[in-house]
Amino acid sequence: MELEKEDIQGLMVRGHGNLKSARFLLYNCTDPIASCNFLKEITPLITHADEKPEEEAIHIAFTYDGLAFLNLAAPVLNSFCREFKEGMSAEQRRSVLGDIGENNPENWTWGHESIHFLLMVYGKDQEQMDKSILRINEQTDRCGIQLMHTLPTGLLQHQKEHFGFRDDISRPAIRELLKDAPPETSTTFPAGEFIMGYKNLYDEYAPAPFVPHELDKQGLLPFHPDSSERKDLGKNGSYLVFRQMHQNVHAFWQYMKEQTKEKDEAIQLASKMVGRWPDGSPLSLCPIQPNTDLSESNDFGFWDDDQAGLKCPMGAHIRRANPRDHLVTEKSKKDSSEMAAKHQMLRKGRPYGMPVTPELDPKDIMESNEDEQERGLHFICMVTDIRRQFEFVQNNWVSFHKFGGLENDADPIVGNHYNKGPFSTNEFSVPNYPIRKKYTNLPNFTLIKGGAYFFFPGIKALQYIASHD
Amino acid sequence: MSTIHRGLTVTVTINEEKVRQVNALLFQFRNELKTNRDQFVKSLPSTFFISWLTLPSQVYSGNEQLPARVILMTSYVGSKKQHLNELVDFLSPQLKQVFGESHEFPKNYAGNADMLNFLRRKSVPNTFYSGFKFLSTSDVAKEKELKLAVWEHAQQLNASKDTSQLTPSNIKRQIEDFVANDPSLNWAVEEIPFARKNRIQMLLPLVLLGLVMATSIICIVLCFFIDTLFVKIMAWVFPLFVIIMGGLLLLLRQNEKNPHIPSDELSDEEIREIVALETHPVINEMTVIAPLKKGWIRRAFLFVSLKLVNFLTYFTYIPTVHTARWLQLDKGKRLVFIANFDNLSEAYAHDFVDSDKRTKNMAVIFSHAFGFPATRWLIHKQYNHRTKYIKGIRANQKITQFWYSQNQYESVENLKRNRVFREGLFKEMDDEAIKKWLLTI
Numbered sequence: 001m002e003l004e005k006e007d008i009q010g011l012m013v014r015g016h017g018n019l020k021s022a023r024f025l026l027y028n029c030t031d032p033i034a035s036c037n038f039l040k041e042i043t044p045l046i047t048h049a050d051e052k053p054e055e056e057a058i059h060i061a062f063t064y065d066g067l068a069f070l071n072l073a074a075p076v077l078n079s080f081c082r083e084f085k086e087g088m089s090a091e092q093r094r095s096v097l098g099d100i101g102e103n104n105p106e107n108w109t110w111g112h113e114s115i116h117f118l119l120m121v122y123g124k125d126q127e128q129m130d131k132s133i134l135r136i137n138e139q140t141d142r143c144g145i146q147l148m149h150t151l152p153t154g155l156l157q158h159q160k161e162h163f164g165f166r167d168d169i170s171r172p173a174i175r176e177l178l179k180d181a182p183p184e185t186s187t188t189f190p191a192g193e194f195i196m197g198y199k200n201l202y203d204e205y206a207p208a209p210f211v212p213h214e215l216d217k218q219g220l221l222p223f224h225p226d227s228s229e230r231k232d233l234g235k236n237g238s239y240l241v242f243r244q245m246h247q248n249v250h251a252f253w254q255y256m257k258e259q260t261k262e263k264d265e266a267i268q269l270a271s272k273m274v275g276r277w278p279d280g281s282p283l284s285l286c287p288i289q290p291n292t293d294l295s296e297s298n299d300f301g302f303w304d305d306d307q308a309g310l311k312c313p314m315g316a317h318i319r320r321a322n323p324r325d326h327l328v329t330e331k332s333k334k335d336s337s338e339m340a341a342k343h344q345m346l347r348k349g350r351p352y353g354m355p356v357t358p359e360l361d362p363k364d365i366m367e368s369n370e371d372e373q374e375r376g377l378h379f380i381c382m383v384t385d386i387r388r389q390f391e392f393v394q395n396n397w398v399s400f401h402k403f404g405g406l407e408n409d410a411d412p413i414v415g416n417h418y419n420k421g422p423f424s425t426n427e428f429s430v431p432n433y434p435i436r437k438k439y440t441n442l443p444n445f446t447l448i449k450g451g452a453y454f455f456f457p458g459i460k461a462l463q464y465i466a467s468h469d
Numbered sequence: 470m471s472t473i474h475r476g477l478t479v480t481v482t483i484n485e486e487k488v489r490q491v492n493a494l495l496f497q498f499r500n501e502l503k504t505n506r507d508q509f510v511k512s513l514p515s516t517f518f519i520s521w522l523t524l525p526s527q528v529y530s531g532n533e534q535l536p537a538r539v540i541l542m543t544s545y546v547g548s549k550k551q552h553l554n555e556l557v558d559f560l561s562p563q564l565k566q567v568f569g570e571s572h573e574f575p576k577n578y579a580g581n582a583d584m585l586n587f588l589r590r591k592s593v594p595n596t597f598y599s600g601f602k603f604l605s606t607s608d609v610a611k612e613k614e615l616k617l618a619v620w621e622h623a624q625q626l627n628a629s630k631d632t633s634q635l636t637p638s639n640i641k642r643q644i645e646d647f648v649a650n651d652p653s654l655n656w657a658v659e660e661i662p663f664a665r666k667n668r669i670q671m672l673l674p675l676v677l678l679g680l681v682m683a684t685s686i687i688c689i690v691l692c693f694f695i696d697t698l699f700v701k702i703m704a705w706v707f708p709l710f711v712i713i714m715g716g717l718l719l720l721l722r723q724n725e726k727n728p729h730i731p732s733d734e735l736s737d738e739e740i741r742e743i744v745a746l747e748t749h750p751v752i753n754e755m756t757v758i759a760p761l762k763k764g765w766i767r768r769a770f771l772f773v774s775l776k777l778v779n780f781l782t783y784f785t786y787i788p789t790v791h792t793a794r795w796l797q798l799d800k801g802k803r804l805v806f807i808a809n810f811d812n813l814s815e816a817y818a819h820d821f822v823d824s825d826k827r828t829k830n831m832a833v834i835f836s837h838a839f840g841f842p843a844t845r846w847l848i849h850k851q852y853n854h855r856t857k858y859i860k861g862i863r864a865n866q867k868i869t870q871f872w873y874s875q876n877q878y879e880s881v882e883n884l885k886r887n888r889v890f891r892e893g894l895f896k897e898m899d900d901e902a903i904k905k906w907l908l909t910i
Contacts, residue, residue, distance in 0.1 A: 082740065086741075092744065096813065096815075202855045202856065328882060329789055329820070329882070338825065339820075343819075343823075392816060395812070395815075396813075400811075400812050402751060402882065402883065405880070405886055407883060423750055423751070433907065434623065434637075434640045435623040435627050436910060437627060
């Protein structure tokens with residue numbers, strides 16, 4: 001089934017890597033009618049998936065609070081999934097996501113109070129960005145829309161993240177976007193896993209928000225594939241999960257230095273925690289030292305020759321975020337692969353803040369002085385099922401300290417580390433001969449500073465939201 | 470003593486008006502558990518889990534009211550008699566308070582002996598699964614401490630530069646010497662008690678069933694040569710079994726063609742109420758109770774399925790599950806399912822629906838329950854979606870007012886790995902096997 005690219009917001013199919021400057025703007029509305037007028041103005045400027053912008057790209061996404069403020073009808077609001085309606089910072093969500101202690105939403109800069117919508121603005125350079133922002137400010141001011149937070153971003157050298165490791169290597173590909181009919185592989189997925197209105201891995205349409213057909217008087221929306229009484233508000237849209245993750249770069253490398261005797265050992269330990277060397281080469285393929293020829297490598301698994309985690313520890317970050325073909329709880333490679341495939345996300349985030357050192361070489365980072373700079377990752381992903389995809393991974397693989405038969409190990413990089421007496425989550429185990437090594441008292445290397453669940457609508461859905469009765 | 474894990478299910482009907490009152494009692498016990506947990510552990514040495522809940526009345530087949538109930542489900546190890554004695558000795562005041570609300574409770578109740586009789590009379594059969602077989606409750610803590618002590622002691626090996634000391638057999642010997650010489654650990658020198666006996670005991674019913682069927686097949690052949698009554702009778706056993714199962718399947722297929730009636734979905738508020746109780750860091754519990762879909766064939770097929778599954782539980786593997794059970798109530802018109810598992814129910818439910826194989830296995834039992842998707846030939850999906858299994862689970866999930874877990878902090882994988890380590894101690898192994906064994910530490 002071909003994708004309706006003219007109806008899909010462009011970020012779904014490309015990351016706008018050529019647009020170096022990006023800013024994420026969080027807004028609250030003050031007047032529903034004026035806000036809808038703003039949406040009518042901005043809709044033609046939203047970048048479609050069939051465009052390849054060279055200058056500017058703009059995207060928009062809404063929280064449940066935002067859609068409710070715009071007075072969408074109750075049946076429409078109710079049709080969204082429970083997680084979206086409750087919101088990321090809802091109390092019942094905190095233990096699921098590991099947002100307790102230091103990560104409690106009460107400590108967040110944004111997201112613990114109401115946010116209505118997100119504008120994602122990309123520009124080829126700072127000058128373009130300034131022009132775009134000026135224009136948007138004029139529009140929002142006119143419509144009584146309040147800017148609550150501005151979240152700047154910045155791409156880092158060599159596609160790294162702030163700890164000094166290559167990032168964004170493993171990316172699921174949408175099959176319908178690949179030129180030739182692709183074979184089914186572990187890295188290609190049907191569009192419905194990330195874009196609503198298409199079939200997913202279950203060969204089903206992902207649950208999507210809808211509008212009772214009598215409420216779509218202008219006939220803007222297509223019919224829902226499962227019901228002739230409903231219009232498909234979700235078609236060509238997605239849920240966008242946004243978490244601002246502050247990275248304690250100095251604390252990270254300080255810990256590595258304290259646990260080892262020299263820098264190379266520190267880098268080795270950090271690589272064990274990540275699952276790749278700083279240049280991106282995976283431990284599974286080169287466990288002893290990095291191999292830059294393998295920096296982009298993503299074609300590897302764990303079942304055949306690393307079930308014990310002697311190369312890439314069971315608790316390593318990449319092994320938790322994507323177990324690929326080996327889950328300890330499964331009895332076969334096929335079963336593991338099947339399970340892992342059902343919990344993928346399309347990542348679209350960007351780092352923010354100044355790097356500790358321009359080249360992000362860990363050896364240089366270890367020599368640098370601590371500063372008070374804010375830096376981290378705006379983690380953004382697109383899913384059609386928040387619970388099955390994002391929350392499952394966050395809860396069951398990243399946060400759960402018993403993942404893979406481990407004992408007290410939350411994800412070493414992004415997990416919430418604490419000790420509660422009878423149990424703790426702040427250890428990292430490295431299988432070793434003769435005996436496993438255990439690193440203890442891991443501090444939190446990342447802290448959540450904000451977050452929310454958004455609905456990332458298709459263009460027609462956006463038109464409906466802007467002009468509904 | 471046996472170390473086979475079993476499930477006790479005791480249930481009585483109550484008037485609907487009493488449900489709220491009993492809920493309040495059970496929640497009170499749940500609160501009290503926070504402070505008197507140690508007493509539970511000490512006084513109930515055979516008990517791994519207790520789930521105690523009320524079940525409001527449900528409607529079967531659109532018009533028949535199934536009664537409200539109180540259900541007590543325990544997972545235990547050892548003899549049923551000893552387990553019942555422990556329950557009564559420790560919990561008889563609470564048992565009296567709760568079960569006393571039922572008209573089925575003896576009016577002339579005089580004491581513990583009556584409570585024992587009452588529990589025996591009201592217990593119902595179930596199909597039970599355990600993910601960590603043959604461990605006693607005391608093994609959980611002991612094996613964890615054993616492995617931790619060995620790990621701590623063995624850290625010096627990581628630092629050793631003497632490679633002659635680091636051969637697998639040398640390392641194993643050093644570990645075994647450490648264990649044998651430590652008074653707090655040398656209990657592990659002894660063989661695991663009852664291990665072989667319990668395995669035989671668990672497998673015996675399946676072996677007997679297999680023997681009967683094999684004998685029947687042999688007798689079919691012998692019929693042509695020997696003309697005795699025994700051979701003739703036995704020759705019919707296997708064919709009858711196949712004919713009955715085939716017949717049931719055909720009748721089931723007919724029933725599957727009935728229009729599928731979806732159940733009402735649970736509201737967000739109701740789901741929040743259920744998941745609000747899933748606050749334990751490692752192990753949580755889920756109870757799903759549903760009336761069956763209409764038709765006697767559903768009750769009959771489920772009955773037969775549960776009996777057959779019972780034979781196979783030794784070989785069954787359900788990931789992340791500590792214990793699980795299935796049973797029928799109210800003349801087979803209700804399916805009860807309860808599981809104690811690692812982490813949260815959402816993750817646990819996904820372990821099933823995300824696996825093609827497990828969805829089919831699950832369908833053998835759950836497809837008979839109201840609110841679960843329609844099927845073709847029992848295990849193939851019809852027009853319903855796999856995601857509707859999750860909705861079916863949620864639609865029929867009940868709040869368990871009282872829940873106790875003897876083990877709070879060890880996952881199923883932890884328990885299994887600790888046991889594998891213990892089994893390997895003092896066992897003859899080659900170097901490759903030793904290396905693999907060392908990875909369990």
